[in-house]
Amino acid sequence: MARCTHKGCGKEYDAASNSDGDCKYHSGGPVFHEGLKSWSCCNETNKPVMEFDQFMAIPGCTTGKHTEKTQVAQPAQVPAAEAPAATTSTDGVETYGSTPAETPSVSMAPSKAPTPPPVVEEEDDLSLPVPEGAKCKRLGCGAEWQGPASRGDGPEAGCTYHPQKPVFHEGSKGYLCCKPRVLEFDQFLKIPGCKTGHHLFVGSKSQGEELVDCRVDHYQTPLEVHVSAYSKNADKDRSQVTFADQSLTLDLYLPNNKRVKKTVTLYGPVVPDQCKFRILGSKVDITLIKPVAASWPLLELPAAGTELPPGYALTFGVSGRTGTVGGKEVVLSVEEAAKQGR
Structure with missing residues (x-):
């Protein structure tokens, strides 16, 4: 068909x-x-x-009606954002947005970036029922449930997908886990998966609890990373966020016997005893403190061998009279500086 x-x-x-x-x-x-x-x-x-x-x-x-014709997207109008006010620190580094009063100097001595732990991907609990019409949750797959043939050793159980998130940068589109980069959204949807495994229709349960994921968003200043973990009505008495030198762990108890258990290997180091969190009604607010001023291209350290597009997400920390546009030098993390031979 x-x-x-x-x-x-x-x-x-x-x-x-x-x-x-x-x-x-x-x-x-x-x-x-x-x-x-x-x-x-x-x-x-x-x-x-x-x-x-x-x-x-x-x-x-x-x-x-359904069609096989190639679709041409209408150009989308993106609202223009107002430029945030620029501030200049005592050492001449111009930054945007709210920044601490004092910015410590950055040591650019090369150091070896930690290797992220192996990713343990979620698999379906074969004892759980799959609702009719369910689609595979893995990125780049989207296969529809075809009954028992879609599970275990069934003929339709094989899944080809992308294990890491998509990345959009200056018009190019692709995935962190593989090389292809395209310009058109239609072409992006056709990038073939780079890993094979089994479909993920419902996930798993642990000790009677349903393990679920939550959306994590963030923004940063030179010395802080502000993280929002969207987990509505998390139990304030039992839920916890713990910090290590370069990771944070979420253990959030949600209504209806659901639970978030998630460890994020951070892109750069933090000061654990200065990090903090607040559990609110709709999310968990987390503040991470960097040991030195630096820009993180990502919140989470990608898998070994992953290459980001040049300049990806370096949104602040630029020296020079013109600020971010036309700036002469970016404030990089120690790991990024070592990669670039600085």
């Missing part, structure tokens, strides 16, 4: 019975702005989201 090329659909269909209204899709293009993701055709009705899998799950806003 043919596969529909409408954005947000992608279903197989029988051309002989293709009727008006069978297809629900997005007539506009994707909008990526300041970490938020939405569709230009319905961003007033469907709120922008942070995570890529949430973006892919936004339901289509237009109905029509």
Whole structure:
């Protein structure tokens, strides 16, 4: 059967019975702005989201017939952001946004970056039922549940996917786990998975609890990283966040017997005894303290061998009269400086 090329659909269909209204899709293009993701055709009705899998799950806003024709996205209008006020420290480093009154000098002595621990990927608990119509949660797969054949040693159980997150930088699109970079969103959706395994339809349960993930967002200043772990109504008495030299661990108890257990290997070192957290109604606010002023391209240290696009996410800490635009020198982490031979 043919596969529909409408954005947000992608279903197989029988051309002989293709009727008006069978297809629900997005007539506009994707909008990526300041970490938020939405569709230009319905961003007033469907709120922008942070995570890529949430973006892919936004339901289509237009109905029509399925098609095999190549779709051309309408250009999306991205709102212009006001430039934040610039401040200059005593050593001449110009930064943007709120910064501490004093910025310690940065030691650029090369040091070996820690190797992130091996990633333990979640697998389906084969004893748990799978609802009809469920789709594989792994990035780049999206296969639909076909009954017992989609599990274990079944003929449809094989999954080809991307184990790491997507990365969007200066128009290029790809995944952290593999090399291909493309410009068009349609081409990005067609980047083949770089790892094989089994489908993930429902996840697993541990000791009667359902282990779930939570959305983690962050922004940074030269000396701090502010992290938000979105976990609504976490139990304040039992939930905990612990800090180590270059990691943080979330252990959050949620309603309906759900629990978040997540360890993040941070991109750079922190000062554990100065880090802190607050459990609020809709999220956990976390403040990480860096030992020296530095810009982290990512919150989490990527797997060994991962190469980021040049200049990716270096959003502050630039010296020179013109600030970020046209600046002469960026304030890098020690690990990044060592990589670049500084």
